[in-house]
Amino acid sequence: MEYFDVNLDLTDEDLALKEATHKFAKEVIRPVAKELDAMSAEEAIAKNSPLWSFLQKAYELGYHKMLLPEQVGGMGLSPLQASIVMEELAWGSFGLALQISVCSFTAMGPVLIGDEELIKEFTIPFCECTDGSIRGCWGATEPDHGSDLIGMGEPLFYEPGVRCNCSAKRDGDDWIINGQKSAWVSGGTISTHCMLHLQIDPSKGLAGWGVAIVPMDLPGVSKGKPLDKIGQRDLNQGEIYFADVKIPGKYMVVGPEMYEPVMEGILTNANAWMASWATGLARAAFDEAFSYCKERVQGGRPLMEHYSIKQRIFRMFARVETCRALARAVANLNFSIAPAFAEYSMAAKTVTTQLCLENASDAIQLLGGNGLSKEYLPEKLFRDARTTLIEDGNNEILARHGGHNLFHTYPRSRSSINRIR
Numbered sequence: 001m002e003y004f005d006v007n008l009d010l011t012d013e014d015l016a017l018k019e020a021t022h023k024f025a026k027e028v029i030r031p032v033a034k035e036l037d038a039m040s041a042e043e044a045i046a047k048n049s050p051l052w053s054f055l056q057k058a059y060e061l062g063y064h065k066m067l068l069p070e071q072v073g074g075m076g077l078s079p080l081q082a083s084i085v086m087e088e089l090a091w092g093s094f095g096l097a098l099q100i101s102v103c104s105f106t107a108m109g110p111v112l113i114g115d116e117e118l119i120k121e122f123t124i125p126f127c128e129c130t131d132g133s134i135r136g137c138w139g140a141t142e143p144d145h146g147s148d149l150i151g152m153g154e155p156l157f158y159e160p161g162v163r164c165n166c167s168a169k170r171d172g173d174d175w176i177i178n179g180q181k182s183a184w185v186s187g188g189t190i191s192t193h194c195m196l197h198l199q200i201d202p203s204k205g206l207a208g209w210g211v212a213i214v215p216m217d218l219p220g221v222s223k224g225k226p227l228d229k230i231g232q233r234d235l236n237q238g239e240i241y242f243a244d245v246k247i248p249g250k251y252m253v254v255g256p257e258m259y260e261p262v263m264e265g266i267l268t269n270a271n272a273w274m275a276s277w278a279t280g281l282a283r284a285a286f287d288e289a290f291s292y293c294k295e296r297v298q299g300g301r302p303l304m305e306h307y308s309i310k311q312r313i314f315r316m317f318a319r320v321e322t323c324r325a326l327a328r329a330v331a332n333l334n335f336s337i338a339p340a341f342a343e344y345s346m347a348a349k350t351v352t353t354q355l356c357l358e359n360a361s362d363a364i365q366l367l368g369g370n371g372l373s374k375e376y377l378p379e380k381l382f383r384d385a386r387t388t389l390i391e392d393g394n395n396e397i398l399a400r401h402g403g404h405n406l407f408h409t410y411p412r413s414r415s416s417i418n419r420i421r
């Protein structure tokens with residue numbers, strides 16, 4: 001259905017973008033996501049998989065560069081436009097919305113640090129790519145460190161002697177990388193480049209890490225099997241291994257001196273987009289339940305004419321509006337100031353993911369037995385939504401970190417805000 005937008009000041013450009021993305025989500029993303037969801041993780045990345053035609057179409061339309069500024073060839077979307085596009089893509093499928101977005105991670109690094117040489121080497125070719133052949137990923141989580149990585153400012157983050165699974169050592173002007181990342185790296189086994197988090201200075205604990213751009217065709221890089229999982233099965237994930245991988249010094253884009261604020265910034269951005277994607281999923285669940293309740297007859301009348309059904313549908317509608325309001329507010333705030341306020345993104349991510357799960361669950365309940373069948377969308381939405389409570393940080397760990405920020409940064413002062421838009 002065409003879902004109303006309460007934001008009355010959307011421009012013609014915003015509305016056209018929304019409509020075009022919705023069409024792409026409906027006509028391309030939905031059918032491909034359904035096919036990928038039914039395949040094994042290996043089949044989903046095999047040569048004849050529909051994943052590749054999806055990526056090609058997405059790149060042709062420029063969705064891979066939606067988060068990059070116009071100066072480097074990106075779409076140059078406003079925060080509100082980006083939130084609208086993300087919501088529509090995830091209405092199509094959460095997993096594929098994430099897949100296309102994570103492709104830009106490596107290209108974004110040089111822009112964030114303003115390194116012209118690296119922008120020419122990595123960002124511009126990525127923006128010019130129209131066939132999906134340049135694909136980035138974000139390798140932070142390790143087999144032995146998941147939630148630990150979200151401890152910026154907290155004592156656990158500075159404990160020396162923490163053994164990390166992936167590290168870099170200086171070798172003259174170069175760096176040598178050894179170790180591995182966990183199977184949770186999104187797009188890990190299909191990536192051509194990785195924005196890799198690694199340990200540099202063990203004496204500083206988790207704060208002694210850095211971030212490097214690592215082309216995946218370098219000698220010593222290998223990949224594990226793609227991961228099979230309950231939800232977001234259309235999102236490729238898998239381990240990456242590094243055995244004496246040599247990178248030039250300039251590829252180490254963040255050292256320990258800047259690691260902490262950079263990690264906080266990455267999480268703040270990613271959590272803000274998670275909220276827009278969760279909104280798309282919550283809306284998809286609402287749409288399924290709404291249409292079904294208009295058609296299905298029980299007790300001699302369509303479900304929609306029963307009193308309690310109206311209440312149940314209304315609760316789902318209210319959740320969509322809550323998600324959307326939070327997601328847009330956080331995108332507007334955190335992509336307009338530097339440094340951004342992580343606790344707002346974390347509030348949006350934790351609340352919207354919980355609400356999208358509730359909507360997916362209610363959609364199943366409203367469809368009755370059909371809700372459990374693979375013939376209908378809600379069961380996929382439910383599995384996809386369940387996954388959101390863990391990705392980009394377990395919700396309870398994000399709540400802990402958000403709470404830490406509240407105690408250590410409040411009250412926020414308006415005069416300390418640095419506007420970048």
Ligand SMILES: Cc1cc2nc3c(=O)[nH]c(=O)nc-3n(C[C@H](O)[C@H](O)[C@H](O)COP(=O)(O)OP(=O)(O)OC[C@H]3O[C@@H](n4cnc5c(N)ncnc54)[C@H](O)[C@@H]3O)c2cc1C
Nearest residue numbers: 138139140141146147184185186390391392393394396397
């Ligand atoms: C779909 C998806 C996509 C992802 N994409 C990426 C990606 O692109 N790149 C990447 O690097 N990672 C990615 N991740 C990894 C994700 O960020 C981690 O899974 C998440 O941070 C949790 O880490 P973990 O799985 O190791 O769980 P753990 O950290 O082992 O947590 C297990 C449980 O213990 C609890 N817990 C952990 N620490 C504490 C503590 N100190 N106190 C109390 N309780 C605690 C947690 O809340 C959780 O319930 C992705 C994950 C998913 C599911």
